[in-house]
Amino acid sequence: MRQGFCILATAMAVTLGGLTAAAADEAVDHYAPEPSETLGEAVENFVTYNNRMAEILARDPLTVSDMEEVHRLTYTVEVALAKINAELGALAPVLEEVHLASEGDNPARLSGVAEVYLEKARVLDR
Numbered sequence: 001m002r003q004g005f006c007i008l009a010t011a012m013a014v015t016l017g018g019l020t021a022a023a024a025d026e027a028v029d030h031y032a033p034e035p036s037e038t039l040g041e042a043v044e045n046f047v048t049y050n051n052r053m054a055e056i057l058a059r060d061p062l063t064v065s066d067m068e069e070v071h072r073l074t075y076t077v078e079v080a081l082a083k084i085n086a087e088l089g090a091l092a093p094v095l096e097e098v099h100l101a102s103e104g105d106n107p108a109r110l111s112g113v114a115e116v117y118l119e120k121a122r123v124l125d126r
Contacts, residue, residue: 033075039123042083047126049077091120 034049036042053073056066094117101110 031072031075033079036076036080036083039083039087039120042080042087043123043126045076045080046084049073049080053077087120091117094120 034045036045053070056062056070056073059066094113097113098110098117101113104110
């Protein structure tokens with residue numbers, strides 16, 4: 001779950017910093033990113049490509065080729081992060097429904113909204 005928290009924290013930081021899906025789409029002009037059509041794909045790409053980036057950045061000294069490889073990786077990370085932001089932004093209202101349903105006397109409503117919430121949230125469990 002720690003990895004999920006890191007992804008959520010990064011996604012929130014970027015959202016507050018102003019990265020949008022449109023900005024990620026503009027980046028596609030230079031290198032073709034791996035698609036992130038689902039939240040699961042986005043999380044997988046985010047983690048995988050950040051790990052690759054970390055491996056490259058651990059090299060000393062960094063070569064021009066290393067820097068170009070990091071540049072190439074950022075296209076996929078940007079697309080993945082835009083998808084994560086979109087999906088997780090939609091998750092907060094569902095969690096609020098769970099919160100409100102848990103205060104009421106309607107177990108069926110709680111079960112229904114909690115199922116929807118957990119289906120998305122579990123994608124972050126790595």
